[in-house]
Amino acid sequence: MPRAVVLLSGGLDSATTLAIAKDSGYECYCLSFNYGQRHDIELDKAKQIASAMGAASHKVVTLDIGQFGGSALTDDNIEVPKDVDTEEIPVTYVPARNTILLSIALGYAETIDAKAIFIGANAVDYSGYPDCRPEFIQAFAEVARLGTKEGVEGRPITIEAPLIDLTKAEIIKKGTALGVPYELTWSCYSGGEKACGHCDSCRLRLKGFAEAGLKDPVPYEV
Amino acid sequence: MPRAVVLLSGGLDSATTLAIAKDSGYECYCLSFNYGQRHDIELDKAKQIASAMGAASHKVVTLDIGQFGGSALTDDNIEVPKDVDTEEIPVTYVPARNTILLSIALGYAETIDAKAIFIGANAVDYSGYPDCRPEFIQAFAEVARLGTKEGVEGRPITIEAPLIDLTKAEIIKKGTALGVPYELTWSCYSGGEKACGHCDSCRLRLKGFAEAGLKDPVPYEV
Numbered sequence: 001m002p003r004a005v006v007l008l009s010g011g012l013d014s015a016t017t018l019a020i021a022k023d024s025g026y027e028c029y030c031l032s033f034n035y036g037q038r039h040d041i042e043l044d045k046a047k048q049i050a051s052a053m054g055a056a057s058h059k060v061v062t063l064d065i066g067q068f069g070g071s072a073l074t075d076d077n078i079e080v081p082k083d084v085d086t087e088e089i090p091v092t093y094v095p096a097r098n099t100i101l102l103s104i105a106l107g108y109a110e111t112i113d114a115k116a117i118f119i120g121a122n123a124v125d126y127s128g129y130p131d132c133r134p135e136f137i138q139a140f141a142e143v144a145r146l147g148t149k150e151g152v153e154g155r156p157i158t159i160e161a162p163l164i165d166l167t168k169a170e171i172i173k174k175g176t177a178l179g180v181p182y183e184l185t186w187s188c189y190s191g192g193e194k195a196c197g198h199c200d201s202c203r204l205r206l207k208g209f210a211e212a213g214l215k216d217p218v219p220y221e222v
Numbered sequence: 223m224p225r226a227v228v229l230l231s232g233g234l235d236s237a238t239t240l241a242i243a244k245d246s247g248y249e250c251y252c253l254s255f256n257y258g259q260r261h262d263i264e265l266d267k268a269k270q271i272a273s274a275m276g277a278a279s280h281k282v283v284t285l286d287i288g289q290f291g292g293s294a295l296t297d298d299n300i301e302v303p304k305d306v307d308t309e310e311i312p313v314t315y316v317p318a319r320n321t322i323l324l325s326i327a328l329g330y331a332e333t334i335d336a337k338a339i340f341i342g343a344n345a346v347d348y349s350g351y352p353d354c355r356p357e358f359i360q361a362f363a364e365v366a367r368l369g370t371k372e373g374v375e376g377r378p379i380t381i382e383a384p385l386i387d388l389t390k391a392e393i394i395k396k397g398t399a400l401g402v403p404y405e406l407t408w409s410c411y412s413g414g415e416k417a418c419g420h421c422d423s424c425r426l427r428l429k430g431f432a433e434a435g436l437k438d439p440v441p442y443e444v
Contacts, residue, residue, distance in 0.1 A: 061286055063326075099365055110318055130371055136368045146352065147318065147320065148318060
């Protein structure tokens with residue numbers, strides 16, 4: 001079986017991406033990051049998801065980019081917004097996050113001779129994040145082709161973003177068909193025992209389940 | 223003064239790059255990495271160089287990519303070769319290293335509103351490293367343009383690799399003219415009180431000083 005590195009955050013999108021990678025015939029090596037995001041619950045969930053979905057391995061890379069600040073997700077001085085709609089780049093954007101995650105995944109992929117990297121980037125729901133757009137993914141694929149020995153040897157590591165054009169409802173339907181244990185996934189920005197239901201991420205998720213005609217198995221605060 | 227992030231390893235090339243960035247009118251924010259390279263001496267030297275050359279700041283990011291293995295520089299099970307000439311990608315190649323360093327520099331640059339990132343990549347002496355070639359740097363510049371809010375807003379962070387086409391002798395001459403304190407730089411792969419003089423990196427350095435008609439101020443084992 002060819003190997004793939006799968007970026008796994010503990011959220012709904014990356015769990016679905018793992019299911020798609022597996023269904024495409026890859027042996028999956030999951031990679032999560034501790035980059036100062038506010039809540040360890042995401043990493044606990046990522047570990048449970050990797051195990052439940054039969055990943056070959058799960059590694060966590062600690063990355064102290066929180067020392068730079070600049071994002072509500074890594075900087076305690078910036079508040080995570082609730083119930084706000086905006087067309088601008090949200091404060092939850094972590095500078096160059098996907099570039100950083102993909103680059104480390106690329107180093108890992110070279111080391112274990114993986115053929116592909118899977119990322120759950122999505123351009124529909126995260127339209128404000130520049131590093132979730134197809135043109136960004138394509139540009140990074142060029143970096144992978146030109147910046148690695150595999151690329152130089154004519155067998156570049158590919159960058160797969162199978163969710164990039166899907167709505168949240170389409171993602172949930174696809175994942176449900178593939179048996180993703182959504183009860184293990186965590187999307188809320190705010191942490192706590194139950195999901196808040198009001199942050200951007202919770203609202204997107206709830207809307208997605210509603211549109212898919214399915215019930216979100218995760219508990220919410222009333 | 224516009225700001226630049228300068229990747230500073232503690233070696234000769236990155237110190238020269240810092241001097242060029244400063245001479246180009248940038249306020250320099252230096253970034254070093256602790257990625258499991260064998261010797262802390264490089265990071266000590268980087269700190270001294272940043273201070274001696276009047277950098278605005280120096281940060282060290284710890285990155286546990288050593289857990290992946292795959293390089294003689296981060297994996298104790300792979301020996302650093304001495305006095306070997308090869309056309310192949312050397313075992314001292316760290317998978318996707320420059321992609322990883324540039325991506326984190328990109329996140330930092332976004333956070334501090336820097337206009338440029340300087341990297342001491344060199345295609346002449348490191349011809350075996352795919353991520354030291356001009357086409358790689360250009361591909362990464364596209365990632366920076368497409369994957370950041372600055373790029374989306376039409377003012378992309380530029381990637382500057384001022385040494386890319388220079389020989390080691392040319393780098394040393396340029397740096398000497400700009401007053402680089404080469405006595406503070408460290409190039410040896412093998413560590414120790416004095417440089418070994420036999421690893422790839424020492425040999426390149428000694429050859430460069432000889433061709434430049436200058437004396438390397440760093441002490442070597444006899």
